[in-house]
Amino acid sequence: MSRTLHYFFAILMVLTSVSASAQAEPTKGGIVNIAMIGEPPTLDPMMSTADLVGTITQHIFETLYTFDEKWQVIPLLASQMPAISDDGKTYVIPLRQGVTFQNGQPMTSKDVLASLHRWEKVASRGRQTAEIITDISAPDDHSIKIVLKQPYAPLLALLSLNNSAAVIMPDAQTRQNPLTEFIGTGPYQLKSHQADRFIQLTRYEGYHSQAGEPDGYGGGRKQYLDEIRFVPVADPNTRIEGAVSGQFAYVDSLPVESFDKIKNGKDKPVLLKPYGWPIFVMNSRQGLTSDILIRKAIQAALAPQDMMTAAFGSPDFFSLDGAMYPKDSIWHTEAGTAPYKPMGDTAKAQQLLKEAKYQGQTLRILTSRQYEFHYKLAQVAQAYLEAAGFKVQLDVEEWASLTQNRANPERWDMYISHSPFLPEPSLTGIMSDTSPGWWVSDKKHTALQAFNSETDPQKRVALWANVQKAIYEDVPMFKVGNFNALAAQSPALQGVRPSPWPYFWNAYLTQ
Structure with missing residues (x-):
């Protein structure tokens, strides 16, 4: 696709x-x-389709896939493109190892599974996709399996977009609705949100980047800046x-x-x-x-x-x-x-x-x-x-x-x-x-x-x-x-x- x-x-x-x-x-x-x-309506990227929300939160949270400079889907938190069954209904997604959340905890398939289940429930694009999904499971600590009712060409693009987004967060955080914590795997972490003044992001020192040169939204993500402040x-x-x-x-x-x-x-x-x-x-x-x-x-x-x-x-x-x-x-x-x-x-x-x-x-x-x-x-x-x-x-x-x-x-x-x-x-x-x-x-x-x-x-x-x-x-x-x-x-x-x-x-x- x-x-x-x-x-x-x-x-x-x-x-x-x-x-x-x-x-x-x-x-x-x-x-x-x-x-x-302006001030974003939320910092929960699952809950909003607003570009303002996606622009800010993509620095904090990451998705399994993203878009390269030619708008092709490429891996981000996934380690490679999925293995897709001959009938187009089953996707097995291998996960990158060594990735940690901004609280220091390692990302496992348990976190990914809980995040995708939350996405199916609270995100408009997640609810749209849930109608096609039969089952999502975690065969082991480092892979996710998605079974569809029928072939569904937009799946990987939906898993890549940064608003109404299928972002990955710690398992415990997925039970928050609305979110009270904003912990992701991204290169920058939320330090302070002073409404109508600024959203302050600082470098996450434990960030585990993809290898290689930058490629659109994918590839290597370097953290040169100490701090990014989004000012409404x-x-x-x-x-x-x-x-x-x-x-x-x-x-x-x-x-x-x-x-x-x-x-x-x-x-x-x-x-x-x-x-x-x-x-x-x-x-x-x-x-x-x-x-x-x-x-x-x-x-x-x-x-x-x-x-x-x-x-x-x-x-x-x-x-x-x-x-x-x-x-x-x-x-x-x-x-x-x-x-x-x-x-x-x-x-x-x-x-x-x-x-x-x-x-x-x-x-x-x-x-x-x-x-x-x-x-x-x-x-x-x-x-x-x-x-x-x-x-x-x-x-x-x-x-x-x-x-x-x-x-x-x-x-x-x-x-x-x-x-x-x-x-x-x-x-x-x-x-x-x-x-x-x-x-x-x-x-x-x-x-x-x-x-x-x-x-x-x-x-x-x-x-x-x-x-x-x-x-x-x-x-x-x-x-x-x-x-x-x-x-x-x-x-x-x-x-x-x-x-x-x-x-x-x-x-x-x-x-």
Whole structure:
């Protein structure tokens, strides 16, 4: 299956003041402050699909597998790729030996087994996967056996992702819900969490790294930095000024229109192109948007051209595309995308509202200003939805609150989110019946089961078209377009590879 995972991100890193030469072996030491978009809703990576959570906690916790620089699955806590039975239903995963948790205890299959059982119960992607799993067992201290009801191609990708993540923790810790301890096997350990001030990570001296050179999220993980501090900076203008003044070593999620200003500041811009897509997720479970005619009216009313222009300004930073994956991806297909209209279709939306017998109920949209483009998208969407006849209410919340409130179907009809282009389509949140939005339909299940049970890479590409058709026909979400992501990095900080979830093992300071 790993052959189907390709590296979609054309990465441009603009660090004009940084020397191309590198030290033979960087010097250990230093503290870096990393500006993030806000306070994470949790530090339990199983409990959240938020990129903010995954970005921070991937330094503390590790998974059995991860992604290399080409987005292929490679071992992390596993010692090698699994032995898979001829029928594709049984995976035997050998575990690395010598790995210890940050409390000094050795990692064994008992810990891995307990962690995977917890993942099946509390993580949205874990619950999705549990429907396919017959049994998980530990044949000995150094291996795990997973038996499936049927072949399931996304399994290893699901075991690799860093949010809603199948992280490994000590057996005793797995019985905590919510977590009260945060002990993993990662290169950095949690020292202090002062809410709304910083999350302080320090080097775990007992860390047992994979051998070899760094390779994407895998390979050798060196701990040059003494300390990493993730600082919540909710206001995007404050993040911009922090980058210009050089207040932070790295600033995540900057508005793309600040590119020129950042370029002339102390930190330098880092552009990921293309990064991903913003989406409006519909509440398919209850309330106004549980009516498919209402969802189709929203689909017709929204105007991606004006929404993306408001959110990202220049077309240098976005493109209009109804396909779930960009043109250079193996997953790109135009199947089902006819309803995607750059300027929307107000008349069609009005007709659909009439057919739905819409009575003027309030359409509640959850959004946040910590991702400023979310808020701008919501403002333009509100105008077009009101033009179609909807009564619209924008509920603007802190990102941490939004990610918690979206779990309650009574509180919203749509919420705005975004995602990088994930290497395996089945990692997308809406593919899980239990993910907020709760898209459940026979059409989805038929298309997704055929896609996930096929292990031949080329056949999977063709079957993905049917899943995309189901998305457009059931309208569990509205994809607005493709966008580029902007961050900023100090010239003194080296060894950071631009990536959708930035990581700071292998990073070091030169000044």
